[in-house]
Amino acid sequence: MENPFASPWLFATLLCLTSQGIAVLGPVSIASSQPAPYALSPTYLQYLSQQERKVYNAMKKYEQELEHRLALVKKYTRDYEKSTILGTSFLGESVRNKERDSIISQHPILAFRMLNRYANEFNEIGKHIAENAEQVSSAIVHEAEGVHGFPKFADVEDAIISVLRMQFMYDLRSSDIAEGKIPGVLLNTAVKLTTEHCYRISKTAQKLKYYTLALEWFDVTKSRFERDFQEEHTAFNASSIDQDILETIAEHNREYQQLYDEGHEYIFAKRIRTASGPRPMTLRTQMVNELSGLHLDEDDPEYYQSIYAKHIALCNGQNFQSRRELAKLKCWQDSNRIGEYWRIRPLKIEQVNSNPEIIQIYDILPDKWISHLKAIAFSALERAPTGPNATPRTAAYSWFKDQDIPQVPISRRIELITGLNVALQVAAYAFGGHVELHFDSKGPDDPNPDPKGDRVTTFLIYLNDVSVAGLTTFPKLGFAVKPVKGSAVLWYTNTPNGPVDKWTLHGACPLISGHKWIATKWTHSNENIFKRPCGLVPSD
Incomplete structure (x- = not known):
């Protein structure tokens, strides 16, 4: 089909909704052919939700087993430290291990606690390992994975692009999306994005040259980091976020004229003069305000921009x-x-x-x-x-x-x-x-x-x-x-x-x-x- 508009263009829990509420379609059977991308299909999102229930149950049981195993290991190591190490500490570090072994074998308390550790804690650890919790969990996860595998980074990027597309078309604020406040979402789940989620969205937008959205998401990431950095472990810091902002502005300004001539919508109406202070109006806002109501001839240089501006305005309820x-x-x-x-x-x-x-x-x-x-x-x-x-x-x-x-x-x-x-x-x-x-x-x-x-x-x-x-x-x-x-x-x-x-x-x-x-x-x-x-x- 002819496409006259070649310009570039969730983390979320997707629920299939009808006007009455949640649509229950029953267990999802997945075709054996190449599946649709997970981020783009309600079929596979529902399938993943169904499979993740199995994965979660397996991981929760595995977590409990690991906690029990860790408690056994800690009990064993603590007893060794409080008996064998403490009881032979008077020998000093220069004494050979053979002499330490001799002391332990001669000392009734040290010998008893060693025998007790072998018979109880160490034996329990061995039995727990023999139960093969890893293989049991792995088998459950492998079964849930099915023939198509679990989502990859490319699927996450598809989801991010979907979020950015929504945000651009409906002029949504990054801070609201991060807080889970999305207009039109019927169920308020109180689920928010983490600082890492916001940073990943920022970097993806930057890579795709969605500069207006990238800078907005970097601002949210920085604000979140300064507020929550003690609670979250991140692979970035305030200084690196500032550097990302400067790099994004530099890329925007360097490529501005070419992107503008190509009809790229994710830029500002003019170059950014300073990293601090208010930024210029976005080209999207300028297009909708100035061009959506015009009826231009096809030979007008702003014709396609005006049509796309009208499309955006129509999506937002105008006529x-x-x-x-x-x-x-x-x-x-x-x-x-x-x-x-x-x-x-x-x-x-x-x-x-x-x-x-x-x-x-x-x-x-x-x-x-x-x-x-x-x-x-x-x-x-x-x-x-x-x-x-x-x-x-x-x-x-x-x-x-x-x-x-x-x-x-x-x-x-x-x-x-x-x-x-x-x-x-x-x-x-x-x-x-x-x-x-x-x-x-x-x-x-x-x-x-x-x-x-x-x-x-x-x-x-x-x-x-x-x-x-x-x-x-x-x-x-x-x-x-x-x-x-x-x-x-x-x-x-x-x-x-x-x-x-x-x-x-x-x-x-x-x-x-x-x-x-x-x-x-x-x-x-x-x-x-x-x-x-x-x-x-x-x-x-």
Whole structure:
């Protein structure tokens, strides 16, 4: 898919939430294929939570066994020190061990305590070691690890990037995130980040050139360190944090012009003149304040920045549709679709944009279909494709043919609505999950055309409610759609004569917490060649 925005872009306990509370999906079965990244998939986060329960129980038992063993060892060494060492200390250090052994063997108390140590403490230590607590614990952990292994540093970095993405998009404060105060998180767990966590986020942001966020996290780290340094053992200190701040500022200033020209958003509106005192406004804030409300031509040098600024503003709840456009929009019940089905159960339709027409249809899928679809997708999710032709996104995907889901005849239902034949992608998003701005069609000039033809329509179905964030934005049209369980958004991705409809540029805002499940059906031109006629004029 075409992606006109190539600019760069938790530590947290993720709970799968529904509008009623915690969603219990039962034991998670993991596919044997390469799993989705742990930080990006609610499936694998829930799987890890399930497995960590086993690991914790094994480690807690191991901890207790080690404490018992340590107590035995300490009892043994203390008795040796208070009898053998103390009882022979009058000999001095120059006396050979053979003479010490002779004294011990002659002294009834020293000899008795030695025999007692062997028979009791030392014997208990030997029995405890023979129980092989390490191997028992190792076997339990290995079983919990499964075929995919536990998360690696790369997975932690994915999680950090998700947190930074959330923070950037919704202008969250690092200090609030560190204290566990995140807007939209429905459960207040009182769980916070440690100073080490904050430092790791800082260093990751610095490495990724997310300079505005890196400096903010370094500030939080320094404040935390000065407050808690006596309680926490860290591999850094106040001086090294100051040095990190100076290095980050120097890197920002040195690369500023190049990053600005490339459309990099994680910089300040101008170079930083001093390490102390207030810093300049961030470029993100300047973009949203000055460009989000503008309608610029594509040849304007600030065009793409203005579109992205509008995307950010839409993710934060703004709307840029004109009063005239809003006055045209309407809701209705439609019973005039294909066949007799909709006469009995009319479609509930809301028009969210008039030209091009984009509609949201409610109660498309019953709860039973949604539950079945999520259940079979749960163990089949894989990482979203990457590469030069893939739209940047953080989600896990699975594909289904109609014969794979006979209990969920979505294709037939969509055909009854649109009159077009379609082929289903299910996607799951965890915290920070998003999709960058893109078009669903590639247009007639695609160098690698699909044999089925270009995409004609997008039918985007929401499989759960999302209470906060996670909107689908259309920045060129100035509006966003809120995910509502069982509803679908329908739009044509190209014009009747084939070119991409540039107004349908869209993206998905990052999640803050919970999860988001969608199912998408695309229709293709060659499979529906007689069902959508070409326009009467070439410009259509």
